Amino acid sequence: MANAKALEFTIERNSAPVEANERAKLLENPGFGNLFTDHMVVIRWSENLGWHDANIKKRGPIQMNPASSVLHYAQEIFEGMKAYRLADGSTALFRPEENAKRFQASARRMAMPELPVEVFLQSVEKLVEIDRDWFPSVDGGSLYLRPFMFASEVFLGVRPAKEYLYMVIASPAGEYFKSGATAVTIWVSEDYSRAAPGGTGAAKCGGNYAASLVAQAEAIEQHCDQVVFLDAAERRWVEELGGMNLFFVMDDGKLITPPLSGTILPGITRESIIVLAREEGLEVSEEPYSIEQWRGDATSGKLVETFACGTAAVVTSVGMVKSRHGEFTIGSGGPGQLTEKLKSRLVDIQRGLSEDRHDWVKRLF
Numbered sequence: 001m002a003n004a005k006a007l008e009f010t011i012e013r014n015s016a017p018v019e020a021n022e023r024a025k026l027l028e029n030p031g032f033g034n035l036f037t038d039h040m041v042v043i044r045w046s047e048n049l050g051w052h053d054a055n056i057k058k059r060g061p062i063q064m065n066p067a068s069s070v071l072h073y074a075q076e077i078f079e080g081m082k083a084y085r086l087a088d089g090s091t092a093l094f095r096p097e098e099n100a101k102r103f104q105a106s107a108r109r110m111a112m113p114e115l116p117v118e119v120f121l122q123s124v125e126k127l128v129e130i131d132r133d134w135f136p137s138v139d140g141g142s143l144y145l146r147p148f149m150f151a152s153e154v155f156l157g158v159r160p161a162k163e164y165l166y167m168v169i170a171s172p173a174g175e176y177f178k179s180g181a182t183a184v185t186i187w188v189s190e191d192y193s194r195a196a197p198g199g200t201g202a203a204k205c206g207g208n209y210a211a212s213l214v215a216q217a218e219a220i221e222q223h224c225d226q227v228v229f230l231d232a233a234e235r236r237w238v239e240e241l242g243g244m245n246l247f248f249v250m251d252d253g254k255l256i257t258p259p260l261s262g263t264i265l266p267g268i269t270r271e272s273i274i275v276l277a278r279e280e281g282l283e284v285s286e287e288p289y290s291i292e293q294w295r296g297d298a299t300s301g302k303l304v305e306t307f308a309c310g311t312a313a314v315v316t317s318v319g320m321v322k323s324r325h326g327e328f329t330i331g332s333g334g335p336g337q338l339t340e341k342l343k344s345r346l347v348d349i350q351r352g353l354s355e356d357r358h359d360w361v362k363r364l365f
């Protein structure tokens with residue numbers, strides 16, 4: 001069926017793909033973000049032609065002019081999503097339209113052209129199909145997809161570029177946290193902010209990550225796994241980790257998560273957890289939660305669990321929080337009961353093991 005918004009893709013198979021034995025060996029222990037498949041998607045945009053020149057081809061280096069504007073002014077956005085092997089052997093994406101829409105929202109914030117939802121979906125689906133032999137054999141494995149777009153115009157003036165490259169690469173992935181993590185320890189960043197009101201915090205752009213790295217490095221120095229950011233204005237309200245949203249679980253079963261006020265990335269995992277928790281009959285409130293409340297509630301026992309969530313690591317308990325003002329333990333310091341329950345509710349849907357009432361799972365083949 002003709003679709004006005006769909007693009008015609010030229011597909012050129014990699015004539016020298018990674019050999020099957022070698023690939024099988026690599027897929028036994030893929031780790032996260034180290035290993036890449038044989039192909040990639042490239043689509044161009046220019047002011048004159050709009051979206052054009054859609055290709056799937058051998059993954060490889062791209063030539064860049066040193067004056068390409070992304071290298072100077074960082075007009076760049078990305079997405080992160082996973083393709084899963086389901087229990088019945090089929091392959092599926094989880095809520096991919098949400099990634100497509102968020103990619104458009106990120107583009108708008110960064111004064112970039114919006115890729116039609118249909119083309120975004122085509123691009124990831126075609127890449128998963130051509131690289132279908134790259135699913136890891138390990139438990140919890142998936143094919144992590146990284147769509148991204150950047151300003152490719154050769155120009156040093158400061159204005160939105162007139163040329164962009166959209167690409168997708170795929171990376172076989174095992175569990176995100178190496179230990180198969182039980183609970184992580186996080187560091188409260190008191191010197192650095194990730195996002196400010198009116199800034200780019202709600203856009204998935206590389207620049208937000210660049211701004212978070214020094215704080216993440218400080219966390220590692222303090223023997224913590226991750227950093228948590230407070231709001232930039234009052235340095236008081238807990239916002240999110242460098243790349244994951246947060247939930248607080250109270251002793252009466254109520255869940256609190258910081259509201260999407262513009263400085264927090266609207267996670268698809270976050271939204272899915274809200275829906276699943278409400279289905280479980282839990283009260284979920286999107287309300288500001290301060291660092292003092294967090295410390296006080298953890299100490300008094302009112303707060304029983306805290307967890308972080310995002311596509312890469314799915315759902316992970318926070319066991320301990322450290323800052324220059326001391327540290328506090330959450331619950332027993334280990335994985336939380338409700339956290340584990342919500343995680344398996346989500347993972348079971350993603351893996352086709354339980355009923356998909358919301359039509360979240362998109363089967364590909």
Ligand SMILES: *Cc1c(COP(=O)(O)O)cnc(C)c1O
Nearest residue numbers: 243244245265267268269310311
């Ligand atoms: C991607 C991302 C998340 C998680 O979003 P998901 O859609 O759940 O993967 C959370 N915070 C930040 C800053 C992110 O970039």
